[in-house]
Amino acid sequence: MANHQLLVLAGDGIGPEVTGAALQVLDRVAEIGGWVVEIERADIGGTAIDTYGDPFPEKTQRAIDKASAVLLGAVGGPKWDQAPKRPEAGLLAMRQYMGLWANLRPYHVFKGLEHLSPLRKAQVDGIIFRELTGGLYFGEPRGRRFLPGDLEVIDTLQYRRSEMWRIIKLAFEYARDHHLTLTSVDKANVLESSRVWREVTDELSKQFPDVPVVHRYVDASAMDLVLNPDRYQVIVTENLFGDILSDLAGGLVGSLGLLGSSSVAGTPGTRGLFEPVHGSAPDIAGKGIANPTGAMLSLAYLVGWSWSESEAQQLIESAVAESLAEGPHTPDLGGNASTEEFTQAVIQRL
Amino acid sequence: MANHQLLVLAGDGIGPEVTGAALQVLDRVAEIGGWVVEIERADIGGTAIDTYGDPFPEKTQRAIDKASAVLLGAVGGPKWDQAPKRPEAGLLAMRQYMGLWANLRPYHVFKGLEHLSPLRKAQVDGIIFRELTGGLYFGEPRGRRFLPGDLEVIDTLQYRRSEMWRIIKLAFEYARDHHLTLTSVDKANVLESSRVWREVTDELSKQFPDVPVVHRYVDASAMDLVLNPDRYQVIVTENLFGDILSDLAGGLVGSLGLLGSSSVAGTPGTRGLFEPVHGSAPDIAGKGIANPTGAMLSLAYLVGWSWSESEAQQLIESAVAESLAEGPHTPDLGGNASTEEFTQAVIQRL
Numbered sequence: 036m037a038n039h040q041l042l043v044l045a046g047d048g049i050g051p052e053v054t055g056a057a058l059q060v061l062d063r064v065a066e067i068g069g070w071v072v073e074i075e076r077a078d079i080g081g082t083a084i085d086t087y088g089d090p091f092p093e094k095t096q097r098a099i100d101k102a103s104a105v106l107l108g109a110v111g112g113p114k115w116d117q118a119p120k121r122p123e124a125g126l127l128a129m130r131q132y133m134g135l136w137a138n139l140r141p142y143h144v145f146k147g148l149e150h151l152s153p154l155r156k157a158q159v160d161g162i163i164f165r166e167l168t169g170g171l172y173f174g175e176p177r178g179r180r181f182l183p184g185d186l187e188v189i190d191t192l193q194y195r196r197s198e199m200w201r202i203i204k205l206a207f208e209y210a211r212d213h214h215l216t217l218t219s220v221d222k223a224n225v226l227e228s229s230r231v232w233r234e235v236t237d238e239l240s241k242q243f244p245d246v247p248v249v250h251r252y253v254d255a256s257a258m259d260l261v262l263n264p265d266r267y268q269v270i271v272t273e274n275l276f277g278d279i280l281s282d283l284a285g286g287l288v289g290s291l292g293l294l295g296s297s298s299v300a301g302t303p304g305t306r307g308l309f310e311p312v313h314g315s316a317p318d319i320a321g322k323g324i325a326n327p328t329g330a331m332l333s334l335a336y337l338v339g340w341s342w343s344e345s346e347a348q349q350l351i352e353s354a355v356a357e358s359l360a361e362g363p364h365t366p367d368l369g370g371n372a373s374t375e376e377f378t379q380a381v382i383q384r385l
Numbered sequence: 386m387a388n389h390q391l392l393v394l395a396g397d398g399i400g401p402e403v404t405g406a407a408l409q410v411l412d413r414v415a416e417i418g419g420w421v422v423e424i425e426r427a428d429i430g431g432t433a434i435d436t437y438g439d440p441f442p443e444k445t446q447r448a449i450d451k452a453s454a455v456l457l458g459a460v461g462g463p464k465w466d467q468a469p470k471r472p473e474a475g476l477l478a479m480r481q482y483m484g485l486w487a488n489l490r491p492y493h494v495f496k497g498l499e500h501l502s503p504l505r506k507a508q509v510d511g512i513i514f515r516e517l518t519g520g521l522y523f524g525e526p527r528g529r530r531f532l533p534g535d536l537e538v539i540d541t542l543q544y545r546r547s548e549m550w551r552i553i554k555l556a557f558e559y560a561r562d563h564h565l566t567l568t569s570v571d572k573a574n575v576l577e578s579s580r581v582w583r584e585v586t587d588e589l590s591k592q593f594p595d596v597p598v599v600h601r602y603v604d605a606s607a608m609d610l611v612l613n614p615d616r617y618q619v620i621v622t623e624n625l626f627g628d629i630l631s632d633l634a635g636g637l638v639g640s641l642g643l644l645g646s647s648s649v650a651g652t653p654g655t656r657g658l659f660e661p662v663h664g665s666a667p668d669i670a671g672k673g674i675a676n677p678t679g680a681m682l683s684l685a686y687l688v689g690w691s692w693s694e695s696e697a698q699q700l701i702e703s704a705v706a707e708s709l710a711e712g713p714h715t716p717d718l719g720g721n722a723s724t725e726e727f728t729q730a731v732i733q734r735l
């Protein structure tokens with residue numbers, strides 16, 4: 036009987052509610068699958084600042100070391116907006132600590148929820164592979180320098196070729212396995228790093244002769260994603276472009292509450308961090324009405340990726356899709372179901 | 386009788402056709418206004434590479450020195466994709482040469498063309514103030530460094546406080562004069578440069594107490610622009626974010642052929658570069674069916690900004706809007722009018 040170690044970082048705002056709902060689903064699929072999950076909990080973000088004065092405390096690091104996967108709720112909130120240490124810094128530190136270089140963000144319009152998309156033709160179904168530990172997020176030097184009567188500030192967009200290679204290869208493998216087109220997004224007409232990115236993509240392309248590859252500039256793809264979303268299946272791009280485009284893609288779906296994500300450090304079978312795309316939504320926190328879909332889908336990706344429980348992944352994804360198609364819906368989708376009612380609807384369908 | 390010096394850089398692809406159409410409009414408004422325009426021409430981009438081996442040749446620089454405004458068509462095309470010098474490099478060099486630190490990109494859905502927008506609710510009407518000579522586009526150092534078995538590449542996002550100040554101030558002035566809300570877009574939760582950007586915005590805000598200001602992260606605003614475009618009126622942001630968001634905004638309008646832009650180096654009354662947002666469209670070049678709307682609107686911005694001919698600007702903008710509402714339409718808008726037929730329709734309405 037398989038035995039999995041899960042670390043839950045419920046985090047701030049609606050984080051505890053949506054991870055709580057996902058854990059109910061996990062209970063049931065583990066029972067069905069006949070496996071056991073040991074659950075640990077630790078703090079991250081704002082709640083960690085409150086308790087430890089640190090958004091990513093030592094204790095949480097030790098808990099991560101023991102886990103075979105991490106489920107995260109949400110971090111941040113107005114309470115810590117003026118804090119000297121910001122909750123998001125905990126997220127960035129964790130990404131670096133866990134070496135999570137790949138962020139996978141599937142986006143698609145669910146059956147029955149087409150009306151949520153702002154687009155007339157909501158043919159929106161793709162996945163973004165975003166590099167997560169390089170680029171402008173961690174490059175050095177960064178900082179300010181005083182000039183006579185002025186101030187200079189720099190950030191550094193830094194990449195190693197090997198860092199590009201592994202994320203682009205992961206996206207190629209996915210595109211090959213699912214018979215999809217790969218779109219590589221860069222700004223090679225301006226950035227030197229993007230030129231290297233394009234070279235790496237072209238070189239890897241030779242190893243994947245069956246995968247059609249398209250190069251697009253980031254500005255053109257932002258436009259094209261709203262005009263012709265059906266042309267995009269698998270997108271691979273660097274950290275900041277991925278940050279922008281994956282939120283844009285979330286906008287095309289019409290609700291962030293419906294999206295989960297995976298942040299991983301290797302191929303399937305390895306440890307990862309799985310979290311909904313929505314934020315901590317302080318305005319509805321504690322009211323029991325948060326939409327747990329993003330957390331449930333993140334859980335589905337978690338069991339499939341880190342634990343190789345692909346049947347359980349399927350089960351969760353189908354039960355969530357059916358529940359979204361048939362209702363009841365939480366208020367963000369125009370319904371009046373509670374988090375608990377929606378969760379029960381999903382569990383019944385497992 | 387006012388006397389204006391115009392430099393026309395027709396450029397590549399459909400560039401000559403659309404600037405040609407705009408010049409017919411200019412002829413007529415100059416006649417109506419009783420002023421005289423001296424027109425010079427020079428090369429830029431691909432055609433300049435063909436003639437001078439340089440996308441921004443010396444001769445073009447000298448022509449710029451004499452002009453009080455520049456109208457540009459389009460640069461680039463597959464012919465030069467593998468060239469050692471790229472046509473776009475001419476554009477970037479010209480921006481730097483002319484010191485064009487502000488790029489203004491109005492975007493709105495025209496009456497009668499709502500169906501072109503990919504959005505169900507096409508409440509799309511705003512203007513983006515993009516910083517144009519700083520950030521990742523020109524920051525140093527940039528380049529590659531060989532490591533044992535690897536390669537490192539960097540680009541530098543560099544700004545001076547004074548560079549931020551002048552563009553943000555320009556956007557504040559516009560928002561104040563038009564009684565609009567200003568949205569400042571940054572990534573202050575990650576980038577040091579964005580933190581300075583936010584500080585500058587907050588400081589300038591004190592000089593413009595009547596202008597409501599909103600700070601948004603670039604990822605959130607990419608999403609929000611497709612979900613709630615009506616919340617955006619005036620956007621101000623740094624170079625690369627502005628590149629991405631202004632193309633995104635163009636996507637919301639539904640056709641790049643309808644957008645013009647201004648690149649300027651100061652307040653109204655100064656020299657600038659005015660160009661349609663669309664590319665060189667090599668597939669339809671020479672067929673006489675390109676939509677000249679973007680070039681005509683750019684001309685409208687030119688006469689208003691650089692020459693203070695605000696009546697002429699009004700005249701052109703109204704005539705274009707009426708022609709778009711009533712037709713005939715060029716093929717990109719679903720009609721079968723030629724560039725010339727559309728141009729005549731506009732001229733009749735002047």
Ligand SMILES: CC(C)[C@H](C(=O)O)[C@@H](O)C(=O)O
Nearest residue numbers: 123124126127278574575604
């Ligand atoms: C909170 C922020 C630092 C983070 C990022 O930019 O990566 C977020 O936008 C995300 O996409 O996970």
Ligand SMILES: CC(C)[C@H](C(=O)O)[C@@H](O)C(=O)O
Nearest residue numbers: 224225254473474476477628
């Ligand atoms: C051609 C390219 C260098 C340019 C830019 O990125 O500035 C273009 O996208 C633009 O927006 O004018």
